[in-house]
Amino acid sequence: MTLTESNYYSSESNMEFMSVSQYKQFKKCEAAAMAQIRGEWEQPKSTALLVGSYVDAWFEGTLGKFRLENPQIFKKDGSLKADFQQASEIVDRVQADYLFMEYMSGKKQVIRTAELFGCRWKIKIDSRLRDKIVDLKVMRSMERIMGKSFVEYWGYDLQMAIYAAVEEKAKGRKKPLSTYLAVVTKQVPSDLEIIEIPKWRRDELLHEVECSMPHILAVKSGAIEPERCGVCEYCRETKKLKEPIDFELVGLSTAERKAIFGTL
Ligand SMILES: [Zn+2]
Numbered sequence: 001m002t003l004t005e006s007n008y009y010s011s012e013s014n015m016e017f018m019s020v021s022q023y024k025q026f027k028k029c030e031a032a033a034m035a036q037i038r039g040e041w042e043q044p045k046s047t048a049l050l051v052g053s054y055v056d057a058w059f060e061g062t063l064g065k066f067r068l069e070n071p072q073i074f075k076k077d078g079s080l081k082a083d084f085q086q087a088s089e090i091v092d093r094v095q096a097d098y099l100f101m102e103y104m105s106g107k108k109q110v111i112r113t114a115e116l117f118g119c120r121w122k123i124k125i126d127s128r129l130r131d132k133i134v135d136l137k138v139m140r141s142m143e144r145i146m147g148k149s150f151v152e153y154w155g156y157d158l159q160m161a162i163y164a165a166v167e168e169k170a171k172g173r174k175k176p177l178s179t180y181l182a183v184v185t186k187q188v189p190s191d192l193e194i195i196e197i198p199k200w201r202r203d204e205l206l207h208e209v210e211c212s213m214p215h216i217l218a219v220k221s222g223a224i225e226p227e228r229c230g231v232c233e234y235c236r237e238t239k240k241l242k243e244p245i246d247f248e249l250v251g252l253s254t255a256e257r258k259a260i261f262g263t264l
Contacts, residue, residue, distance in 0.1 A: 001013060001016055003017070003111050003113060003122055004111075005109070005111075008122070008124060011037065011038065011039035013122065014036070014037045015037055016120065017113065017119075017120050017121060018119045018120065018121045018122075018216075018220075019121065019122050019123070020123070020155075020158065020159045020162050020163070022036075022037070023158075023162070023209065023212075023216070024155050024158070026212075026216045026219065026220075027212065028229060028232065029227075029228065029229035029232045029234060029235060030216075030219050030228075030229075031226045031227065031228040031229070031234060031235065031238075032229070032232050032233070032235065033219075033220075033226070034219065034220070034226045035234055035238075036234075037220070041234050041237075043233070044233065047083050048140070050070065050073065050083075050084075051083050051086070051087045051090075051138060051186065052136075052137075052138040053066065053070075054073070054084055054087040054088075055087055055090055055091060055094075055136065055138050055184070056126065056136060058091045059104055059108060059126070059127070059136060060108045061108070086186060086188075087138075089190075090138065090184050090186065090190055093184065093189070093190045093192065094182075094184050094190075094192060097192060099194060100182055100184070100192055100194065103127065103129070103132070103134045103180055103182050103194050104126075104127045104136060104182055105127065105129070106125075106127035106128045106129035106132070106134060107125075107127070107128045107129075108126065108127060109124055109125070110124070110125040110128045111123070111124050112166055112167050112170040112171075113166070113170060114165075114166040114167075114169035114170040115169070116162070116165055116166060116169065117209060117210050117213040118213055118214070118217055119213070119217055121162060122166075123162065123163050123166045123167065125163060126182075127182070128177075131177055131178060132177050132178045132179065132180060133160065133163050133164060133167060133177050133178070133179045133180070134179075134180045134181070134182050134194075135156070135159065135160065135163070135179075135180075135181055135182070136181075136182050136184075137156065137181050137182070137183045137184075138183075138184055138185075138186065139183055139184070139185050139186070140185065140186055141185050141186075141187055141191070142183060142185060142191055142193065151181065151195060151197070156181055156197070157197045157201050157202070157205055158205045158208075158209070160179035160180075160181070160197040160202060161179075161197070161201070161202035161203075161205040161206050161209070162206075162209065163179060164176040164177055164178075164179050164199075164202055165202075165206055176199065178196065178199075179196070179197045179202065180194055180195060180196050180197070181194070181195040181197065182194055183195060227254055228254060229253045229254050229255065230252075230253050230254045230257075231251075231252075231253045249261075
């Protein structure tokens with residue numbers, strides 16, 4: 001199938017293509033990933049996500065459409081709710097920064113597909129310049145999370161690794177483009193940064209993805225039963241109690257149980 005703006009997130013396209021978010025979902029919970037691909041379950045859309053989408057839409061020049069499609073962002077009197085008032089202030093803040101705007105001045109929402117590690121991948125680039133790929137991130141803060149940089153914790157470096165590899169292959173380049181995150185925070189006042197994800201880090205992560213893909217593709221094709229992580233929103237929603245569990249197992253995901261107690 002040919003991917004367009006309107007079918008990019010469809011169930012059909014998720015079945016045919018692997019994406020970074022699908023990959024991350026498989027690593028987090030295979031059962032939830034499969035339910036999402038089959039269109040049986042959807043990750044609830046949080047206000048935090050919508051604030052990011054608001055800023056995305058502004059950069060893309062589609063804010064009018066976004067406002068029409070998301071009437072819940074307005075109060076009854078027609079003014080923006082506090083969260084989106086803030087999104088609008090974030091837009092003002094980044095507009096005042098020359099470097100940020102330069103990195104975000106590329107072609108918007110560029111869709112590319114390419115074969116990688118045994119399957120076809122789809123990517124959507126926020127801002128593609130002649131020599132670089134830039135992804136916009138609206139974050140709560142840039143603080144470290146559980147001892148890790150937020151970039152690593154949320155897998156934004158992995159996202160850039162896949163984006164650069166797919167773009168390089170799709171365009172038949174001799175070498176991949178440089179990759180950057182354009183980050184702005186929802187703090188008052190906002191913090192902002194342009195962060196480079198270097199090629200050595202991308203290569204490291206591509207190797208990890210390559211190692212994980214055979215198992216993920218086997219699950220996706222139905223050859224292996226998807227494993228329930230036991231702790232995510234999907235697992236909670238579809239949970240059926242079978243028997244009491246040992247007190248030492250409380251609060252652990254399936255992967256953690258395996259790591260601590262061996263195969264269960
Ligand atoms: Zn789960």
